[in-house]
Amino acid sequence: MANLFFYKLIISMISNGIKFSPTYTKGSTRTHNIIRTQLSEQLYSEVMDLFASQACTEAKNNPKAGEYISKDQLREIFVKILPEPLNFKIQTSTKRDIQNNLGASMCTISDEQGIDGYRLILPLKDNQLYIEDIPELLHEAGHLLDYALNPQYTANLISIGNKDFYKKLGEIYEKFYYTITDYSLFRIKRVTKALLKNMSCEDKLNALKNIKLRLMTESNAYLTENHYWQELKKHRKGMKKAPPLSPLDFRFREKIRLINSMRYKIVAKERKN
Numbered sequence: 285m286a287n288l289f290f291y292k293l294i295i296s297m298i299s300n301g302i303k304f305s306p307t308y309t310k311g312s313t314r315t316h317n318i319i320r321t322q323l324s325e326q327l328y329s330e331v332m333d334l335f336a337s338q339a340c341t342e343a344k345n346n347p348k349a350g351e352y353i354s355k356d357q358l359r360e361i362f363v364k365i366l367p368e369p370l371n372f373k374i375q376t377s378t379k380r381d382i383q384n385n386l387g388a389s390m391c392t393i394s395d396e397q398g399i400d401g402y403r404l405i406l407p408l409k410d411n412q413l414y415i416e417d418i419p420e421l422l423h424e425a426g427h428l429l430d431y432a433l434n435p436q437y438t439a440n441l442i443s444i445g446n447k448d449f450y451k452k453l454g455e456i457y458e459k460f461y462y463t464i465t466d467y468s469l470f471r472i473k474r475v476t477k478a479l480l481k482n483m484s485c486e487d488k489l490n491a492l493k494n495i496k497l498r499l500m501t502e503s504n505a506y507l508t509e510n511h512y513w514q515e516l517k518k519h520r521k522g523m524k525k526a527p528p529l530s531p532l533d534f535r536f537r538e539k540i541r542l543i544n545s546m547r548y549k550i551v552a553k554e555r556k557n
C-alpha cells in the first residue's frame with residue numbers, strides 16, 4: 285500500500301536525535317514496550333537514588349532535603365539512561381489542564397529541519413522537581429520514549445501536520461478521545477466521520493492513525509504513571525499526591541478498537557474500487 289511506502293520513506297528521512305537507531309526501533313509494539321519499561325525503570329531508580337542521596341547529605345536543618353532535585357540533575361539522569369542521544373529540552377509547565385495533568389511531551393519544529401527535537405514539559409517549581417511529581421515525570425518520559433522507539437509518531441506528524449484539517453483533528457481528539465467524559469462510541473464515530481468527509485483516502489488513513497497513535501501513547505503513559513505512583517507510595521509515608529486516572533477511565537482500548545474498525549473499512553472500500 286502507498287501509505288506504508290510513504291511512511292518508510294518519511295521514517296528514513298527523520299534524523300538521529302529524533303528517533304533511536306534500528307537496533308531499538310525495529311521489532312514489534314511488544315518489543316518497544318519491553319524496552320520502554322526497562323528504560324522507565326532505570327529512570328525511576330536513578331531519580332530515586334538521587335533523592336535518597338540528597339536526603340542523606342544535605343543539612344539536617346533543611347526540611348526540604350531530599351524533596352527536590354534540580355532540572356539540571358534530572359537532565360543528566362535522562363542523558364545517562366537514554367541508550368542513544370535525543371534532542372530534548374526540559375521546561376516548566378505553566379498551566380493545569382482538565383485532567384489535572386501538568387505535563388506534556390511534544391515535538392519541536394523548526395522551519396529548515398521540520399521536527400528537530402522534543403519538549404518535555406514538567407510540573408517544576410523554581411526549576412526543581414518535587415518528589416511526589418515523579419509519577420508524572422515517568423508519564424511524560426514515556427511519551428518521549430514512545431516517539432523515539434516508534435518513528436511512526438513523527439512520520440505521521442510530518443505527513444499531516446501542515447494539512448488544513450490538522451487543527452480540527454486535534455480539537456476532536458481532545459474533546460472526544462482524550463477525555464473521561466462518557467461520550468457514546470456512536471457519537472465519537474459520527475463526529476470523526478464528519479471530519480473525514482471529503483478527505484482523500486490517504487488523509488483519512490493518516491488522520492485516523494494520528495488519533496490511534498495518540499491514544500496508544502496516552503494509554504501507555506497512564507499505565508506507567510499509575511505503576512510508579514504505587515511504587516512511590518510504598519516508599520513514602522504520608523504521600524499527599526492523589527492517584528492518577530487509569531487508562532480505563534479514558535476507555536482508550538474501546539476507542540482504539542473503534543479507530544481500527546474505521547481504518548479497516550476505508551482500506552476494504554479502497555481495495556474494491
Ligand SMILES: [Zn+2]
Nearest residue numbers: 423427502505
Ligand atoms: Zn500524556
